[in-house]
Amino acid sequence: MFIKIREVKDECPLCEGMRNLIYGEQQEKIRVRDEEIDVLVNLFYCPTGDHYFQSFNDDEKRIQNAYREYRKRKGFLQPEEIKQIREQYGLSQRNFARLLGWGDITIHRYESGAIQENAHNDILLLIKSFEDFKKYFEKKKNSTDSEIVRKVEDKITEIERKNNIQTFNLWIKCCSTKKKEHVIPFLTKDIIMPDYWGHNKYYQYCANNELALAA
Numbered sequence: 001m002f003i004k005i006r007e008v009k010d011e012c013p014l015c016e017g018m019r020n021l022i023y024g025e026q027q028e029k030i031r032v033r034d035e036e037i038d039v040l041v042n043l044f045y046c047p048t049g050d051h052y053f054q055s056f057n058d059d060e061k062r063i064q065n066a067y068r069e070y071r072k073r074k075g076f077l078q079p080e081e082i083k084q085i086r087e088q089y090g091l092s093q094r095n096f097a098r099l100l101g102w103g104d105i106t107i108h109r110y111e112s113g114a115i116q117e118n119a120h121n122d123i124l125l126l127i128k129s130f131e132d133f134k135k136y137f138e139k140k141k142n143s144t145d146s147e148i149v150r151k152v153e154d155k156i157t158e159i160e161r162k163n164n165i166q167t168f169n170l171w172i173k174c175c176s177t178k179k180k181e182h183v184i185p186f187l188t189k190d191i192i193m194p195d196y197w198g199h200n201k202y203y204q205y206c207a208n209n210e211l212a213l214a215a
């Protein structure tokens, strides 16, 4: 059912004249691969000619909304999530595609809204977390352009340094509080200490101290 949003005076591209048009929305079913998806579509209605038409932007929005829903149903990454993975390692769309061994414009297409192939989505999901990306990168290193490898290695080092400082700050917080619940998660987790601490001696001391306080 077409629901009116507002009236506009504009040219109707079908009867080619200035008309009082109605801009509104309606539910539509769109088929995306093997799925039928309901989307809200915006259109114009021309009462003079009794016909409907759509703007280019609204048509694009209709398709992108259907694609987003399709990805959601299939557990696919959305374009901005793919972009986020890529940018984390300071890679251009082309270099990210090369690292993955895909065609040069593949990532550009996915980030622009095209739906990714199943096999490609599996790999993107596989490298979503930092630790998994590192493992994947280690395997691909030898077959990847050295300039790309160098860039990614620099980023990995930078991320690890940041993570270590964050862990360290949390650890300091843990030691300075007397609350038991702040201590327990750290006892079951591996902590990588920053280089300047050298070893885990102080961590061990902290844990014992807090356990004694908790007892």
Ligand SMILES: [Zn+2]
Pocket: 012, 013, 014, 015, 016, 019, 046, 048, 049, 050, 051
């Ligand atoms: Zn018309």
